[in-house]
Amino acid sequence: xxxxxxxxxxxxxxxxxxxxxxxxxxxxxxxxxxxxxxxxxxxxxxxxxxxxxxxxxxxxxxxxxxxxxxxxxxxxxxxxxxxxxxxxxxxxxxxxxxxxxxxxxxxxxxxxxxxxxxxxxxxxxxxxxxxxxxxxxxxxxxxxxxxxxxxxxxxxxxxx
Amino acid sequence: xxxxxxxxxxxxxxxxxxxxxxxxxxxxxxxxxxxxxxxxxxxxxxxxxxxxxxxxxxxxxxxxxxxxxxxxxxxxxxxxxxxxxxxxxxxxxxxxxxxxxxxxxxxxxxxxxxxxxxxxxxxxxxxxxxxxxxxxxxxxxxxxxxxx
Numbered sequence: 465x466x467x468x469x470x471x472x473x474x475x476x477x478x479x480x481x482x483x484x485x486x487x488x489x490x491x492x493x494x495x496x497x498x499x500x501x502x503x504x505x506x507x508x509x510x511x512x513x514x515x516x517x518x519x520x521x522x523x524x525x526x527x528x529x530x531x532x533x534x535x536x537x538x539x540x541x542x543x544x545x546x547x548x549x550x551x552x553x554x555x556x557x558x559x560x561x562x563x564x565x566x567x568x569x570x571x572x573x574x575x576x577x578x579x580x581x582x583x584x585x586x587x588x589x590x591x592x593x594x595x596x597x598x599x600x601x602x603x604x605x606x607x608x609x610x611x612x613x614x615x616x617x618x619x620x621x622x623x624x
Numbered sequence: 625x626x627x628x629x630x631x632x633x634x635x636x637x638x639x640x641x642x643x644x645x646x647x648x649x650x651x652x653x654x655x656x657x658x659x660x661x662x663x664x665x666x667x668x669x670x671x672x673x674x675x676x677x678x679x680x681x682x683x684x685x686x687x688x689x690x691x692x693x694x695x696x697x698x699x700x701x702x703x704x705x706x707x708x709x710x711x712x713x714x715x716x717x718x719x720x721x722x723x724x725x726x727x728x729x730x731x732x733x734x735x736x737x738x739x740x741x742x743x744x745x746x747x748x749x750x751x752x753x754x755x756x757x758x759x760x761x762x763x764x765x766x767x768x769x770x771x772x
Contacts, residue, residue: 487649487663520680523675528672563761566757607724610723612723615711
């Protein structure tokens with residue numbers, strides 16, 4: 465597990481709500497932290513290489529793009545076939561999160577989660593059918609959990 | 625609403641933003657735009673919340689911490705009270721009500737992995753309800769690809 469040092473941590477705190485919208489954003493971040501823009505870029509590059517940063521760019525708001533309907537689909541997938549089929553589902557353009565998770569038997573037989581987005585309930589249903597076709601007879605059962613209400617949404621925030 | 629240039633920015637810049645001295649100039653060139661135009665467009669998309677952020681996306685697990693999806697079956701009559709008890713923890717990054725017997729789904733996030741189970745246990749003590757931990761065992765998600 466790769467750890468982060470104190471300066472990485474300050475860099476994360478300084479950029480987690482976004483990069484400055486200026487011509488030299490890394491220099492400006494560096495100025496606030498008393499390091500050079502070059503060191504900012506080097507550290508960000510190193511965190512990308514270690515996977516601490518997944519990517520740098522635009523994070524769209526699904527709702528504002530008209531993707532107002534989402535369903536958390538959950539599937540009971542044959543353990544022997546999940547690692548082959550998982551990436552196929554993850555590659556579908558309308559799937560935004562796709563994971564294997566533990567079952568909690570007997571009440572929760574599902575070990576595979578895929579978040580499906582669409583512009584209407586009907587579109588989400590169609591897309592769930594496409595996931596079902598990819599999984600085929602490897603999926604014994606599935607369910608869809610629609611969100612009713614956001615109770616909290618703050619995301620990860622490192623404290624100073 | 626969004627015009628073609630906005631769409632080009634949203635679709636083209638969901639990753640791969642350059643780590644160079646003038647990254648907006650570089651990204652703008654690849655999209656056929658001017659540096660200041662791109663900066664202004666991103667600012668406007670942020671302003672209208674079409675973009676929730678523009679910058680690095682971090683993975684807490686790789687920092688030595690963890691995320692864990694959790695689920696609870698909350699009796700309808702106690703729902704608001706339990707939501708309040710759960711949300712008061714800083715470790716709860718988001719929480720959704722979902723239409724299912726397991727009707728409360730939240731994510732615990734921390735930069736200290738051991739904090740996750742401790743928080744789940746603490747929530748169980750506070751509410752008397754079982755917290756099912758659903759950590760990711762494997763990730764199959766292949767990049768983000770929201771089409772604007």
